[in-house]
Amino acid sequence: MKKHIVVIAGDGIGQEVTAVGKQVLEAIAKKYNHEFTYDTALIGHEAIEATGNPIPDETVTKSKASDAILFGAVGHPKYDNDPSAKVRPEQGLLGIRKALGLYANLRPIKLFDELLSASSIKPEILKGADILFFRELTGDVYFGERGRKDDGNTAYDTMIYSRYEVERIVIKAFDAAMTRRKKLCSVDKANVLESSRLWREVVQEIAPRYPEVEVEHQFVDAAAMLLIKDPKRFDVVVTGNLFGDILTDEASQIAGSMGMLASASIGDTTGLYEPIHGSAHDITGKGVANPLASILSVALMLDISFGMKAEAEAVVNAVDSVLKAGFRTRDIADASTPSDKLLGTKDMGDQVLQHLAA
Amino acid sequence: MKKHIVVIAGDGIGQEVTAVGKQVLEAIAKKYNHEFTYDTALIGHEAIEATGNPIPDETVTKSKASDAILFGAVGHPKYDNDPSAKVRPEQGLLGIRKALGLYANLRPIKLFDELLSASSIKPEILKGADILFFRELTGDVYFGERGRKDDGNTAYDTMIYSRYEVERIVIKAFDAAMTRRKKLCSVDKANVLESSRLWREVVQEIAPRYPEVEVEHQFVDAAAMLLIKDPKRFDVVVTGNLFGDILTDEASQIAGSMGMLASASIGDTTGLYEPIHGSAHDITGKGVANPLASILSVALMLDISFGMKAEAEAVVNAVDSVLKAGFRTRDIADASTPSDKLLGTKDMGDQVLQHLAA
Ligand SMILES: CC(C)[C@H](C(=O)O)[C@@H](O)C(=O)O
Ligand SMILES: CC(C)[C@H](C(=O)O)[C@@H](O)C(=O)O
Numbered sequence: 001m002k003k004h005i006v007v008i009a010g011d012g013i014g015q016e017v018t019a020v021g022k023q024v025l026e027a028i029a030k031k032y033n034h035e036f037t038y039d040t041a042l043i044g045h046e047a048i049e050a051t052g053n054p055i056p057d058e059t060v061t062k063s064k065a066s067d068a069i070l071f072g073a074v075g076h077p078k079y080d081n082d083p084s085a086k087v088r089p090e091q092g093l094l095g096i097r098k099a100l101g102l103y104a105n106l107r108p109i110k111l112f113d114e115l116l117s118a119s120s121i122k123p124e125i126l127k128g129a130d131i132l133f134f135r136e137l138t139g140d141v142y143f144g145e146r147g148r149k150d151d152g153n154t155a156y157d158t159m160i161y162s163r164y165e166v167e168r169i170v171i172k173a174f175d176a177a178m179t180r181r182k183k184l185c186s187v188d189k190a191n192v193l194e195s196s197r198l199w200r201e202v203v204q205e206i207a208p209r210y211p212e213v214e215v216e217h218q219f220v221d222a223a224a225m226l227l228i229k230d231p232k233r234f235d236v237v238v239t240g241n242l243f244g245d246i247l248t249d250e251a252s253q254i255a256g257s258m259g260m261l262a263s264a265s266i267g268d269t270t271g272l273y274e275p276i277h278g279s280a281h282d283i284t285g286k287g288v289a290n291p292l293a294s295i296l297s298v299a300l301m302l303d304i305s306f307g308m309k310a311e312a313e314a315v316v317n318a319v320d321s322v323l324k325a326g327f328r329t330r331d332i333a334d335a336s337t338p339s340d341k342l343l344g345t346k347d348m349g350d351q352v353l354q355h356l357a358a
Numbered sequence: 359m360k361k362h363i364v365v366i367a368g369d370g371i372g373q374e375v376t377a378v379g380k381q382v383l384e385a386i387a388k389k390y391n392h393e394f395t396y397d398t399a400l401i402g403h404e405a406i407e408a409t410g411n412p413i414p415d416e417t418v419t420k421s422k423a424s425d426a427i428l429f430g431a432v433g434h435p436k437y438d439n440d441p442s443a444k445v446r447p448e449q450g451l452l453g454i455r456k457a458l459g460l461y462a463n464l465r466p467i468k469l470f471d472e473l474l475s476a477s478s479i480k481p482e483i484l485k486g487a488d489i490l491f492f493r494e495l496t497g498d499v500y501f502g503e504r505g506r507k508d509d510g511n512t513a514y515d516t517m518i519y520s521r522y523e524v525e526r527i528v529i530k531a532f533d534a535a536m537t538r539r540k541k542l543c544s545v546d547k548a549n550v551l552e553s554s555r556l557w558r559e560v561v562q563e564i565a566p567r568y569p570e571v572e573v574e575h576q577f578v579d580a581a582a583m584l585l586i587k588d589p590k591r592f593d594v595v596v597t598g599n600l601f602g603d604i605l606t607d608e609a610s611q612i613a614g615s616m617g618m619l620a621s622a623s624i625g626d627t628t629g630l631y632e633p634i635h636g637s638a639h640d641i642t643g644k645g646v647a648n649p650l651a652s653i654l655s656v657a658l659m660l661d662i663s664f665g666m667k668a669e670a671e672a673v674v675n676a677v678d679s680v681l682k683a684g685f686r687t688r689d690i691a692d693a694s695t696p697s698d699k700l701l702g703t704k705d706m707g708d709q710v711l712q713h714l715a716a
Contacts, residue, residue, distance in 0.1 A: 075549065080575065083548050083555035083562075090549045120483040120587050141499075141517060146552040153521040155556035159499060160514040189600075190441050191433065191448045194504040197441035198513035204441075217438065221607035222636075228586055228611040229478050242547075246604060249579035253586040278580075 002035045003306055006066040008059065008096075010044045011089055012279025013289035013345075014072020020349035021070050021294035027356045028302065028311050039066070043096065044074030044089035044279075054092035060099045063270060068305040069096075070298065071274035077281050089279075097137050101267035103165065104172050106300070107133040107248045107276060108262070109231075114323040115256035118332045121228060129231035129254050132180065134173040135244025137265055139165045140195070142241045161195045161240065166202040173238035174210045183214050183235035187223045187243055199240060220247070227251055248276060259290030259331040262297035264304050271305040273297035287344040290329040292319055295352055318355035327351050360393045361664055364424040366417065366454075368402045369447055370637025371647035371703075372430020378707035379428050379652035385714045386660065386669050397424070401454065402432030402447035402637075412450035418457045421628060426663040427454075428656065429632035435639050447637075455495050459625035461523065462530050464658070465491040465606045465634060466620070467589075472681040473614035476690045479586065487589035487612050490538065492531040493602025495623055497523045498553070500599045519553045519598065524560040531596035532568045541572050541593035545581045545601055557598060578605070585609055606634060617648030617689040620655040622662050629663040631655035645702040648687040650677055653710055676713035685709050 005025060009018040022038065029036040041059040048054050054074075063069050074089040096102075109131040116123040144158030170186070177184045186203040188196035200217055207215045218226065220243045226233065227247060231254045239247060252258040258277045265272040275293030283289055295315060303312035326341045328334075329348050343351065363383060367376040380396065387394040399417040406412050412432075421427050432447040454460075467489040474481040502516030528544070535542045544561040546554035558575055565573045576584065578601045584591065585605060589612045597605060610616040616635040623630040633651030641647055653673060661670035684699045686692075687706050701709065 080549065081562075083558045088549065094550070120480055121478055122480055125478040142550055144514065148552065148556070150520065153556075154518065155552040156502065156516050156518040157551045157553050158514050158516055160512065162508065163511040189603075191438065191446065192452070192500055193515045194506065194513040195515050198506070198511075200441045204439075221603045224582065224604045224608035225610055225616060228608065243604075245547075245579045246582045246601075250582035250586065250608060252583055258583060 001306065001308075002037070003067040004037045004039070004065070005068050005070055006039045006041050006062050007070045008041050008043045008063070009072040010074045010092070010279065011046055011076055012073055012281045012284040014074070014279055016287065016289050016345050017275060017291045017294035018070055018072040020291035020345060021298045023349060023353060024295050024298045024315060024356065025070070027353050028315065031314070031356060032308070032311050043092040045076035045079075047092055048087055048089065052087070054087060054089055055095035055099070060096065063096060063100060066270055068270060068301045069272040070294070070301065071272050072294070073275065073277065073279040075279035075281070094142060096272065097265060098143065100270055100272065101138065102265035102272055103136060103138045104169050104266050105135040105137040105244065106264040106266065107135060109133065109248070109251045109254050111255050112260070112320060112323050115260070115332055117334050118256035119253055121253060126231060126254060131231065131234045131251060131254070132176055132236050133244060133248050133251065134169055134176065134236065134238040135248060136165065136169045136239070136241050140241035159193065159195045159242070161198055163198065163202055166199050167206065170203055170206050170238055173236050174206060174213055177213045177236040178210065181235040182212050185216050185218055185223070185234055185237045187218050187220050187237060187239035187247065189220050190217070191219060195240070203238075223247060224250060227254070252276060257290065257331045258293070259329060260292050260296070262293050262300050264297070264300040266304060271301065273301040287346060288330050289345045290331050291345050291349045292329070295319060295349070314356060318352045321355045322348070322351045325351070359664065359666070360395070361425040362395045362397070362423070363426050363428055364397045364399050364420050365428045366399050366401045366421070367430040368432045368450070368637065369404055369434055370431055370639045370642040372432070372637055374645065374647050374703050375633060375649045375652035376428055376430040378649035378703060379656045381707055381711060382653050382656045382673060382714065383428070385711050386673065389672070389714060390666070390669050401450040403434035405450055406445055406447065410445070412445060412447055413453035413457070418454065421454060421458060424628055426628060426659045427630040428652070428659065429630050430652070431633065431635065431637040433637035433639070452500060454630065455623060456501065458628055458630065459496065460623035460630055461494060461496045462527050462624050463493040463495040463602065464622045464624065465493060467491065467606070467609045467612050469613050470618070470678060470681050473618065473690055475692050476614035477611055479611060484589060484612060489589065489592045489609060489612070490534055490594050491602060491606050491609065492527055492534065492594065492596040493606060494523065494527045494597070494599050498599035517551065517553045517600070519556055521556065521560055524557050525564065528561055528564050528596055531594050532564060532571055535571045535594040536568065539593040540570050543574050543576055543581070543592055543595045545576050545578050545595060545597035545605065547578050548575070549577060553598070561596075581605060582608060585612070610634060615648065615689045616651070617687060618650055618654070620651050620658050622655070622658040624662060629659065631659040645704060646688050647703045648689050649703050649707045650687070653677060653707070672714060676710045679713045680706070680709045683709070
């Protein structure tokens with residue numbers, strides 16, 4: 001198959017990890033006789049520096065014309081410490097999600113058995129946990145009206161959902177539950193928030209269409225607790241943009257490390273694939289970032305956007321083999337990792353490539 | 359000393375656990391020669407059933423006239439499954455927080471060593487963790503304007519903070535940090551939210567007044583992850599109402615169980631003391647609820663509202679002794695707990711009372 005991929009590496013370790021992700025795409029194309037072509041585009045701080053705009057028009061145009069996007073990260077400490085900055089790297093990420101209508105963010109949380117000991121959570125609590133998050137990605141307080149009043153002394157943001165926005169993500173989550181263990185947990189704060197009450201109404205309306213799916217509702221505070229206490233009770237979790245942001249980062253501890261977690265952002269056209277980790281400026285340029293989340297994002301791209309199941313499986317298996325062989329990046333190493341198996345970004349990528357070639 | 363305490367037991371297990379909390383107050387009065395008088399008031403579902411109002415005027419009047427409030431819980435599954443209910447038990451809790459101006463919710467997260475094994479988190483990650491949360495409690499999306507538009511098909515809530523609201527809680531948190539390990543972590547989502555940018559501005563403005571305190575800012579998603587990955591890195595954490603709700607419930611796993619966590623809600627006058635757990639209708643009336651969070655709420659009341667340090671310490675020590683003696687309620691038991699040490703609500707309370715009397 002012919003596919004055209006835009007690589008948007010962005011800021012910080014985004015550059016280092018997408019470079020490895022791209023090598024994996026190249027290896028897959030070679031092994032399975034596909035023809036993948038590539039382009040690059042700017043986003044975030046990098047784009048601000050080059051053009052003044054965190055999401056140049058060209059980035060949107062190229063993205064729309066592609067079959068899939070391999071995304072790195074956005075962010076820069078400079079803006080984090082300057083709350084008054086008007087132009088911010090994150091506008092690039094939020095902008096592209098909105099421009100491409102990527103309303104469903106899929107975040108699979110699954111622990112590779114070899115990493116059981118890398119987590120701060122007890123192995124017996126984790127073993128067998130397998131959660132698929134559906135985070136709504138183009139609504140909520142991320143995109144509602146915000147501003148200042150009262151001479152700048154009062155600041156507000158609007159949490160807002162329309163029935164239609166909730167419906168389309170909830171349906172995707174139910175569909176996914178049907179292909180899995182047929183359990184759906186919807187997370188909201190309906191005991192306080194009106195937007196959550198609409199959310200819960202919609203889930204209740206759609207549920208009868210999926211009589212085989214066992215549905216539960218959890219308040220976000222309880223969900224944050226239960227994820228750690230008993231992750232195995234969850235199968236598919238569907239929630240809004242803000243709660244999804246918080247819960248999936250938290251859930252990264254179930255997977256041993258944020259450095260292992262891939263995500264797929266999908267809508268009605270081109271899909272975008274990115275690690276859930278951020279730009280991590282503290283380790284940028286040191287060559288120690290874990291490239292596995294970017295590699296696993298490639299696996300999601302092959303599976304979801306290109307329908308290449310065997311190819312996706314080959315990538316996941318290669319990652320699994322490398323972990324089985326004992327190789328670790330710093331973030332997933334533990335006291336028992338021998339120093340010659342502690343790899344940097346590039347070497348970890350090379351191990352995966354070798355397994356793919358074999 | 360003479361003190362007048364209003365007991366607002368509320369819904370579900372709130373009744374069972376505050377009954378034990380009150381016994382502990384009585385024991386302390388006796389032991390230390392204080393004169394505590396009591397009154398009761400209605401809230402939540404219970405108040406709706408009796409008066410139609412989740413927070414009757416009388417409850418507010420009695421509360422304002424008291425020296426402290428011992429609070430149970432609010433909530434009822436009936437409303438959770440009916441998103442369109444106009445009158446809800448939670449309005450009672452939110453109403454009393456607002457009516458008494460209880461803007462600072464203190465939630466100490468500290469693991470009793472005996473419970474190291476009850477948590478889903480590894481003992482070596484937990485040991486020594488000691489966090490004091492300051493959750494803002496009368497602002498944010500809990501109290502902003504909310505509603506429906508578009509024929510009910512769009513729902514919104516307003517996340518809103520004024521400079522003054524942020525200042526007073528942040529100052530309380532800095533003051534507390536000065537009496538502890540002098541570290542403050544402020545949690546927000548300033549890379550997206552305007553209300554968070556105001557929050558961060560205020561923290562940055564106040565920080566220079568406390569040159570000895572080491573300040574860090576974390577985004578809420580990162581904080582949710584770090585709490586589990588490395589709880590020991592935190593000392594005092596200050597955050598808004600919604601993020602505080604989520605993070606403190608999550609952090610309950612650090613303390614082994616939600617059933618162990620007490621909180622103090624303070625403002626400019628009367629303080630309110632309550633477990634962080636909810637009404638737990640699934641175990642209501644079964645006599646198995648853990649009363650220790652209510653007992654530890656009493657300890658906070660003695661300490662913060664009445665300045666009775668020795669009395670507060672006696673309560674905490676009694677809880678500690680009971681745990682050391684191996685007694686457990688169901689929620690904090692583990693495989694090694696012998697069945698004769700597995701106690702219900704009342705027996706657990708009696709153990710604490712015995713230790714207090716000794
Ligand atoms: C960078 C930030 C705006 C973003 C978000 O909050 O969505 C990130 O945390 C994520 O989860 O992709
Ligand atoms: C019952 C609910 C409204 C409340 C809240 O969200 O504040 C509870 O979760 C809490 O944390 O005290």
